[in-house]
Amino acid sequence: MLYYLLQPLARDGGVLNLLNYITFRATAAFVTALLLCFVFGPAIIRRLQAMAVHQVVRAGTPDSHAGKGTTPTMGGIIILVATFLPVLLWARLDNRYVVLAVAVTAWMGVIGFLDDYLKLKQKREGLKNEGLVERYKLAGQITCGLGLGTYLLLDPISTLPGASTTLPFFKYILVVPAVAWAAWLYIPWVTFILTGVSNAVNLTDGLDGLSSGLVAIAVLTLGIFAYLIGRVDTSAHLLIFYLRGAGELTVFCAAIVGACIGFLWYNAHPAQVFMGDTGSLALGGAVGAVAILLKSEFLLLFVGAVFFAETVSVILQRTVFKYRRRKFGLEYAQKHRVFLRAPLHHHFEMKGWPETQVVIRFWIIGILCAFVALSTLKLR
Structure with missing residues (x-):
């Protein structure tokens, strides 16, 4: 909005000429998001506390989490407000990359909000706090993925084929379907990535x-890729595909990073508020959408390595448990688990690591993975 209001004045030169630079608007979006968290965060938290929108402690979590049942949730509202307003102020709203990223984030945020709201409603009515029925939640995520995949396939937003992606460590290698009809497989591919990443972030949201913190690291990394891919000179120098207009995603990513760091002010241990599914599903959708739009889905193996490990730990734990229960009985299966608890962060808690130690060490791993992802820009 500010871009369009002040752009005519920027043509005359002067300080407003900074609006023409993505780096300036990305920095402005980051600072704006951070300030919005500080300004509106306390009021939103007080409101959630007054409404008794408390965290539902998941079954199977360590006993140390029992006291978190009085901490308000749905704090993802803070993240969404602090993301969307800066994007509206500083991003170019005629850019389809930004519009699609915002649409996916909002869609996933609505699904998460419905889940959190139903948990609150069920709690007040004395019912079991299950929230949104799992199949309905999954249906909403799949619908979002199908919509995004279909749009990108039928109306590509870059000069690259709609049904295509790139590979890390390889220069100018474009993965495309071998035959024309197989292009439709791109739609379930996008659906799988979007649904998987949003659920992976949701599973990881279990410690203060x-x-x-991990989303801020991942999105910052993707923002760097968006900026480099969106420039003719840097993309040519790094031997990567140039995507015209993709650089505008840098503003979107900067807003998310600012919102996550601002939210971390209240979410750091001991947390004053949790993001809930409202925040985790929205952020997961944002990470997945940016990777898809940049044709960099395989980059998520590095950028989202911690999220991937958390998801694999849950799948492995459940699969092995069911097999051993069927093969050897329930008592044996309960005594011989792959992990002490799943997701993975609870396993280390059960091994005696303090919560803050688990969080910081996972952040460190996330940072290391981010550097590995960035190294793919030169190691080609």
Whole structure:
């Protein structure tokens, strides 16, 4: 909005000429998001506390989490407000990359909000706090993925084929379907990535500050890729595909990073508020959408390595448990688990690591993975 209001004045030169630079608007979006968290965060937290929107402690979590049942949730509202307003102020709203990223984030945020709201409603009515029925939640995520995949396939937003992606460590290698009809497989591919990443971030959201910190690291990394891919000169120098207009995603990513760091002010241990599914599903959707739009889905193996490990730990734990229960009986299966608890962060808690130690060490791993992802720009 500010871009369009002040752009005519920027043509005359002067300080407003900074609006023409993505780096300036990305920095402005980051600072704006951070300030919005500080300004509106306390009021939103007080409101959630007054409404008794408390965290539902998941079954199977360590006993140390029992006291978190009085901490308000749905704090993802803070993240969404602090993301969307800066994007509206500083990003170019005629850019389809930004519009699609915002649409996916909002869609996933609505699904998460419905889940959190139903948990609150069920709690007040004395019912079991299950929230949104799992199949309905999954249906909403799949619908979002199908919509995004279909749009990108039928109306590509870059000069690259809609049904295509790139590979890390390889220069100018474009993965495309071998035959024309197989292009439709791109739609379930996008659906799988979007649904998987949003659920992976949701699973990781189990410790104070864990998800918000890891998402900030991952999105910052993707923002750097968006900026480099969106420039003719840098993309040519690094031997990567140039995507015209993709650089505008840098503003979107900067807003998310600012919102996550601002939210971390209240979410750090001991947390004053949790993001809930409202925040975790929205942030997961944002991470997945940016990677898809940049044709860099395989980069998520590095950028989202911690999220991937958390998801694999849950799948492995459940699969092995069911097999051993069927093969050897329930008592044997309960005594011989792959992990002490799943997701993975609870396993280390059960091994005696303090919550803050688990969070910081996972952040460190996230940072290391981010550097590995950035190294793919030169190691080609």
